[in-house]
Amino acid sequence: MSTAVAGKGLEGIVAAHSGICWIDGDAGILSYRGIDIHELAQRSNFEETTFLLWNGRLPNQAELEDFSAQLAASRVLAPAILQLLRSFPASATPMEVLRTAVSALSMYDADENDNLHDANVRKSFRLTSQIAMIVAIYDRLRKGLPVVESDPSLSHAANFLWLLNGEKPTETATRTLDVALILHADHELNASTFAARVIGSTLSDIHSAVTGAIGALKGPLHGGANEAVMRMLFAIDKAGADPVEYVREMLAAKKKISGFGHRVYKTEDPRATHLRRMSEQLSKDSGVTKWYDWSRAIELYINAEKRLNANVDFYSASTYTTLGIDVDLFTPIFAVSRIAGWAAHVIEQLDDNRLIRPRAEYIGPIYPTRYIPLSDRT
Secondary structure: OOOOOOOHHHOOOOOOOOOOEEEEOOOOEEEEOOEEHHHHHHHOOHHHHHHHHHHOOOOOHHHHHHHHHHHHHOOOOOHHHHHHHHHOOOOOOHHHHHHHHHHHHHHHOOOOOOOOHHHHHHHHHHHHHHHHHHHHHHHHHHOOOOOOOOOOOOOHHHHHHHHHHOOOOOHHHHHHHHHHHHHHOOOOOOHHHHHHHHHHHOOOOHHHHHHHHHHHHOOOOOOOHHHHHHHHHHHHHHHOOOHHHHHHHHHHOOOOOOOEOOOOOOOOOHHHHHHHHHHHHHHHHHOOOHHHHHHHHHHHHHHHHHOOOEOHHHHHHHHHHHOOOOHHHHHHHHHHHHHHHHHHHHHHHHHOOOOOOOOOOOOOOOOOOOOOOHHHOO
């Protein structure tokens, strides 16, 4: 049997059939179930987009209201999970906490041992709501703040900001986060989604698949670029440096500038288009424009010097910071959004499952190689 030879990192290899997400990297197109991301960012919300990802179509009004109500009703954490969140050491990072807590959620889920379609959808509702709760609640616990009760009247994005900050968010803040969640909801077979599908294909449970996805997202080559962008901007601020000169010196020292280029897109990441616009608007509304201004100056310089375009991570950094979100929550918020896509892919995988078991191109010693007895080895 012949096998296709992949580039490093499986580059260029088609590993699954999927009807969820389509990317044209040359044209800079991203679509969910055939609907362009620009349309969704301008006209949809996270609940409707999640319905689309899970069901393959847009909902009618009654379906959307029911879907939103189910998400709101799923904003429940077992007391044991809350106690677990309180028990973590002060050194625990939000991503470590999220990974561990999501794994523990399965033990308190009524559908834990049911891998059929409807049960996986029910678990997806719970996971989508619970991941947002875990991220927000742990942030308040580590700061010594009281836990805030979910408000079922709020949208997913608004409730997250409410749980995080303890005050009702503005319409601008809610819409900004809502669009950010839409933009990050799915991206085909990225590392975390592929990990989730591999785990799902073994007929493990969806909690295991999502725990594995979170573990993959924790890696800085996948989920941490926007954190690195913001830390660079903070360093520029601390040094009182000119942002372009600072980046020029980083390049001269052969240091990586995070937030530029993409494995798939050969033109501008379409998600960056919206995040740039939101970062600019938020900066004007807040009166703090330096994060956007510096980001824009760096983007123009890198584009001119290196012919690299900003990706989804570059402007999400200044957007989240202007919303008052701590840097180490950037990647957990990625998970708050990407659970919509992870769940869609696990459901799709299990609806027509075959164990994912690729082959490796062998590059070791030529076969057969003679076994040398221990007494003859030098």
